[in-house]
Amino acid sequence: MTSGWTRRTVLGLIAAAPALTLPGIARAKGGRVVVVGGGFGGSAAARRIKQLAPEVEVTLITRDTSFVCCPGSNTVIGGFGRIEDQTVGYGALARDGVTIVTGRAEAVDTDARNLRLADGSILPYDKLVLSPGIGFFWNEVEGVSAATAGRIPHAWQAGEQTVLLRRQLEAMPDGGVFALVAPVGPLRCPPAVGERVSLAAHYFKTAKPKSKIIVFDAKSKFSLQPLFEEAWAALYPGMIEYRLAESDGIVRAIDPETRTVSTDFDDVSADVV
Incomplete structure (x- = not known):
């Protein structure tokens, strides 16, 4: 089975995004894609988009400077795996041309097409990919938070x-x-x-x-x-x-x-x- 995503598809989606007229926000010539989440989904999406359309500016937002893979991490609990072996950095993505930004996404303005980070930074985008990973339902059991x-x-x-x-x-x-x-x-x-x-x-x-x-x-x-x-x-x-x-x-x-x-x-x- 082959993916339906091609360079033409990616560029077509970006071109379909309405142009911004807001002053002070520069738009990338080839388009800009912002990906939120540095796990399997976000990293794979960022790399693939950059491969398919090298002229597109791709930015990956991740909370941490490295990613710890959950699959296989039970070997650490079992005593025959190391957490270091589960940990990967973002250097390879950066070498592929993806811009890595360490921060926490806080809000999305879909009308203005920009993303606000916890430090107040504003990142404009033509297309936004959200892949934040799993979360937890706290307080479902008394005493746990x-x-x-x-x-x-x-x-x-x-x-x-x-x-x-x-x-x-x-x-x-x-x-x-x-x-x-x-x-x-x-x-x-x-x-x-x-x-x-x-x-x-x-x-x-x-x-x-x-x-x-x-x-x-x-x-x-x-x-x-x-x-x-x-x-x-x-x-x-x-x-x-x-x-x-x-x-x-x-x-x-x-x-x-x-x-x-x-x-x-x-x-x-x-x-x-």
């Missing part, structure tokens, strides 16, 4: 959270409890929960064999369930307890200080949540 992520990490955005969770698992005593609360959804990578459980179990089997993993999942089934359950029974018998909605897997509250997970019928104290 963005402020508690330093004690009960989610680690679903790779980087500091991944390293924090790994360090907490390393500090956990042999015979301790790792409580994992699965996201209700929508989840960008549905098998990620089973993968994380598997790699944590691998680490415990080799370093802390008396430890236990309890998974709380508000769904009635999970991705690749038969395959994961077969592997867990063979490789980590007795270590993993997976509670689905029908088996008291719905979490009502979490106490970040005591690391206690509360369901409708149980309060589970854990060493790592």
Whole structure:
């Protein structure tokens, strides 16, 4: 299958954008495309547009100076991957002619066709690509907020959270409890929960064999369930307890200080949540 995007398509889209008459805002001769988000989607879009239409000015807005890939980051949690191996910079994109701007997009004026950054900078565009990545629904569970992520990490955005969770698992005593609360959804990578459980179990089997993993999942089934359950029974018998909605897997509250997970019928104290 070939992409429907061609140089003619890109230039046609840019040419179709209404011209600005606002004073003080210069327009690029070949057109200007601004891409928000330096992850897989944004980076791929920026590179492809520049390849198809080199005369177009392409600017990529990214919050960080490097990108930490989430796919594969569970290997860090399992103890046989390094966060450095998950991290890539934007040098290759810059060498391809994409302008990299480190900042946070704050507002879009679709009438004036410009983007405002958190530092007040204004970037005019002919076409805007929004690829900001995933976000989180905070406060859906009592006791959990963005402020508690330093004690009960989610680690679903790779980087500091991944390293924090790994360090907490390393500090956990042999015979301790790792409580994992699965996201209700929508989840960008549905098998990620089973993968994380598997790699944590691998680490415990080799370093802390008396430890236990309890998974709380508000769904009635999970991705690749038969395959994961077969592997867990063979490789980590007795270590993993997976509670689905029908088996008291719905979490009502979490106490970040005591690391206690509360369901409708149980309060589970854990060493790592």
